[in-house]
Amino acid sequence: MSSNPSPGVTTAFLFPGQGGFDGEALRRAKERHPQIGRVFERLDTVTEELYGSRISEVLFGERKADLRDLLDNDPWASQVAIYGAGLAAYEILAAQGVAPDVLAGHSLGEITALVAAGAFSVEDGVRIVARRVAVIERQGGVDGRMVALAASAERTRKLLELVDEPLLAVATENHDEQTVVSGPAGILDRVVAIAGQLDVGAIEIDTPFPFHTPALAPAAPEFAAYVRKLDQRPLNRPVYSPILQRYYEPDDALAELLAEHFTRPVGFAAAVRHLRETGAEVFVEAGGRAALSKLVAKVTDGSAVRSLPTLAVTGGRLALDGTLDALREAGLAAPERGGLAELLAPSVPADLFAAYWSERGHMVLELVRTELDAFRKSTEGGDAAEPEPRPAAAAGSEPAAEAAPAPAPEAPAVSGSGSRPEGYGRDRLFEELRTLYAEALEYPEDVFEDEVQLEAELGVDSVKQVELLSRVSSRYGLPPRESGFRLATYNTMGKITDFVLQQLNDQGAHAPASATG
Structure with missing residues (x-):
């Protein structure tokens, strides 16, 4: 299939990278969505092989693990958890009949996006994520970190020029007022101090290593050699890369491109703008927390864009519930069983109805809206008594x-x-x-x-x-x-x-x- 989506892209799935894990949200969702258990069972087979530990037991055991705990104790587990949560959210959405037009990932999330699109098996995706950690640790772990500055990329680069350190780099351009810097810990302390003098806010990113910096260049060849041995398959959905600023193509050697991720920056804001300009109207964050959905809202401020999180707890509620409601209302997800699906097609299997609704649900809703509007106008005309107010939840x-x-x-x-x-x-x-x-x-x-x-x-x-x-x-x-x-x-x-x-x-x-x- 062509890597570029057909004209009229409407829905984009975004997979988070560093910091993209909410343990409480994942546990809540697991109680109602069997896809989470099935995805993590597949991850368990690899983590048990590599680490002698099942990632499911780390995340869903008696002791509740949050991202900070994972980073402090098991860096590999933090990366596999982010990857697994993204895949689990994708499987939940797919089971509800949501069919994205394009996938994109933020840093580590590009691996998740490629696996979701079929480039690698779920198990090989774990191996790629694990090897990414291992090759960096073999380089001494690179004593560094990542810090988000409340400044544009241009202003951030000028700030870095004051420090004049070759291993410092702009790692991510999230939006016009947030840029992430990556590099050695001691040097970043100086950057944060200078930023403070300039009234530029700074927040440390939850990550085990300083990704997207020249300091990781020595680890790239070993990583590429490992990924080259894995079975690379054709993509079944378009995947847009905020690092490459283009769609992945059928003849791309993914091992080399994924190795380049170690040192190349993430142009997330530019990627969102490109997807918006080519028709994306709904952005769904498939994974933990709600960081990317907030970034999309910043980048697209003023345009009619839906930006929806999934595995995050907002206002005491699992964001996934509201997102599925919104997608159903827009005709992008199948109605819940027991509701409209049960009324319209009680004998049709759930997966078949979900597939039907994904393709044609928008037409059904448009017809209903047109008929309701005509009916409302007919009942409001003439000298008839004023009708009772309609319920707001139609x-x-x-x-x-x-x-x-x-x-x-x-x-x-x-x-x-x-x-x-x-x-x-x-x-x-x-x-x-x-x-x-x-x-x-x-x-x-x-x-x-x-x-x-x-x-x-x-x-x-x-x-x-x-x-x-x-x-x-x-x-x-x-x-x-x-x-x-x-x-x-x-x-x-x-x-x-x-x-x-x-x-x-x-x-x-x-x-x-x-x-x-």
Whole structure:
């Protein structure tokens, strides 16, 4: 097959690298998704062979292991855990009928992406990850680390010029305001000190070695020689490399390219922009934590992109649940058994229905939306009595606002500029909305910051967001949302505040109907 996806890419799976492991989320998901147990059973056969230890016992035993424990005690286990969690998330999504158009990985995650696309077996993927650790340890482990600086890549390079150390390198360009630096530990201490003097924030990355630095060049040949002996197979899905800044091609010698990863930087921001420009609208982080989904949100800020985590705990809830809900609503995943699937096709096997929904579910949902919209217009016409409000959770639909409340008090005067009402600015509206959302979701108010992502960071699924927007519409007497309204565009508290404020301004700035909603 061609390595490049066909025009109209819509869904990209992203596999995390260093730091991409959430032990608590993985344990929670394992209780409900058998794919996790099956993936780690395959990993166990290799880790037992190589280390005399089963990775499943390390991660799912009585003692709960987090990433810091793994890094301190078993560096190999930290890398296999990240790899395994990514594959497990991929298998869960595939079992739900989600079919990505392209795969991409962040650093170590490129190995996971290639295995998910069939380039190597799951077991050989473990061997590759393990050998990656072993060859670096044989070079003395390279006494170094990685630090994320709150600065652009250009500013970071200028900072590194002040230190003038050849083994220091820009390892990753995550977004315009975050760049990761890799190199010897002592030299990085100087970099962090200089950054502090320049008011540039610095956060250490959870990683056993300083990847993507010239210091690892001596380890690359041995690694390439080992991978060359493994069975490389054709890709069954396109894989885009943020390191190579291109798609992997059928004639690529993966052993040599993976060895180059030791020293070449990761251009994650550029990769996300490229995928977005070629049509990607939904980015799903297949793996632990929610780091990549947050980075995507930063890189694509202002565009209508869904950025969804999986094996992370956000707002006390497993992010995977909300992500699957969102994918089902978008027609990208099969409906749950016992729900629409049971209603439409009770005798069809689950895997067959999932495959059908993956290919044609979007057409079914589009038909339902069209019919519902026509039905709503027909029931709202004429002199018929006003219909009962529709439930907010209708699958895949955007409900009209609830019935307007009693007449509001007289609106405040509008300033001469013509839009914003005097005495009712954005700050006041933001505080009111934050209180409303906090009370409805039973979250502390302080978690609702201006840029916090409701779904990716707080786990508020799309159905709940529709319900909350309906409450907001009712409280402020807003008109029904237009048919082109896209929930994904208003994914933060700040964007919701701006949307509501604009609606208030457009209709003459009605005051709220009540103090409590």
